[in-house]
Amino acid sequence: MAFVAHSSMSRPQASEPMPLPQVDPSSVKPCDARELNKLFFDRLQTLEEGTHDYQYARNTLIEMNLSLVQFAAKRFRNRGDGQLEDIIQVGTIGLIKAIDRFDLSREVEFTSFAIPYIVGEIKRFFRDTSWAVHVPRRLQELRTTLARTREQLAGEFGREATVAELTAHLGISEQDVIEGLIAGNGYTAGSLEAPITGREPGKGAHSCAETIGTPDVGMELAENLHALAPLLRELGEREQAIISMRFGEEMTQAQIGERLGLSQMHISRILSRTLAKLRAGLLTES
Known part of the structure; x- marks a missing residue:
C-alpha cells in the first residue's frame, strides 16, 4: 500500500x-x-x-x-x-x-x-453543447427516442416508418412525433458559405448565402403608393397640384408659392393639412 x-x-x-x-x-x-x-x-x-x-x-x-x-x-x-x-x-x-x-x-x-x-x-x-441551436431538453430526449425507434421499425418493415406508425409504436401524440422530427434538424447546422453542388460545368461555385434573398426596400414604398392612390384622388385640385410639385418635382415650398401666387407660409399650412389627411386615411385603411 x-x-x-x-x-x-x-x-x-x-x-x-x-x-x-x-x-x-x-x-x-x-x-x-x-x-x-x-x-x-x-x-x-x-x-x-x-x-x-x-x-x-x-x-x-x-x-x-x-x-x-x-x-x-x-x-x-x-x-x-x-x-x-x-x-x-x-x-x-x-x-x-x-x-x-x-x-x-x-x-x-x-x-x-x-x-x-x-x-x-x-x-x-x-x-447541452452538441446541438447547433438551443432545443428544449424534452425534444432532445424525444429526438433520441425517435432515432432508435425509426431504426428499429426500418429493420422490421424494410422501409422508413411513417409518422402514424411511430405514433402507434411509442404511444404518444402525432404532434409530439412531428415536433421531435423537426427538432432533429437543430442538431447540426450547415455553413452559409458552403458551396452549392450540382451546378452546370463552367458556371462557377456559389455559396448558400448568395441564394438567400434580402428584404426589398422598394416593396414597402410600392405598397404605400398603392394605398395612397385612392386617397390622392379624393383631394382637391389645388391639393393634388401641391403634392405633385412638392414630392413629384421636388420643388421647395417657396417655389410652389411663386408658381401658385401664394406665400410660403400658406403653402406650408396646406401641405401640413393635406399630409395629415392622407396619414389618417392610411391608418384607417390599415
Whole structure:
C-alpha cells in the first residue's frame, strides 16, 4: 500500500482518531484503492468541512479515483479527440459530486456508485453543447427516442416508418412525433458559405448565402403608393397640384408659392393639412 507516515508524530491517545496516512494518489494501485477509499470516506464523515484534514481527505479521494473518469471517458472517444479534455473535466465534476454524496452505510462499492454520476455528467455536457441551436431538453430526449425507434421499425418493415406508425409504436401524440422530427434538424447546422453542388460545368461555385434573398426596400414604398392612390384622388385640385410639385418635382415650398401666387407660409399650412389627411386615411385603411 503506497503511503508514508511521519515518524516524528507522537502516538495518539486512545480517544483520538488515528491520523490519515500521507498518500501519493498517483502511486496507489487499484488493489489498494478499495481499502484506502473506505478509510478516507470513513474519516471524511467525521471531519469538519473546511478544515485542512477534510480538504486533504477529499482531494486525495478525488485524485485516487481519477482513473474512473478515464474509464468512463473511453465510452465517448468516438466523439472526437478535440473534446477529450472537456470530457475529462466534466467527468471529474461528476466524480466530485459522487464523493460528496457517497455514504459508507449503504454498503455499496464506491466504483458502482460513482460511474453513473460521471457518465451522467458527460452525457449532460453533450446534450447541452452538441446541438447547433438551443432545443428544449424534452425534444432532445424525444429526438433520441425517435432515432432508435425509426431504426428499429426500418429493420422490421424494410422501409422508413411513417409518422402514424411511430405514433402507434411509442404511444404518444402525432404532434409530439412531428415536433421531435423537426427538432432533429437543430442538431447540426450547415455553413452559409458552403458551396452549392450540382451546378452546370463552367458556371462557377456559389455559396448558400448568395441564394438567400434580402428584404426589398422598394416593396414597402410600392405598397404605400398603392394605398395612397385612392386617397390622392379624393383631394382637391389645388391639393393634388401641391403634392405633385412638392414630392413629384421636388420643388421647395417657396417655389410652389411663386408658381401658385401664394406665400410660403400658406403653402406650408396646406401641405401640413393635406399630409395629415392622407396619414389618417392610411391608418384607417390599415
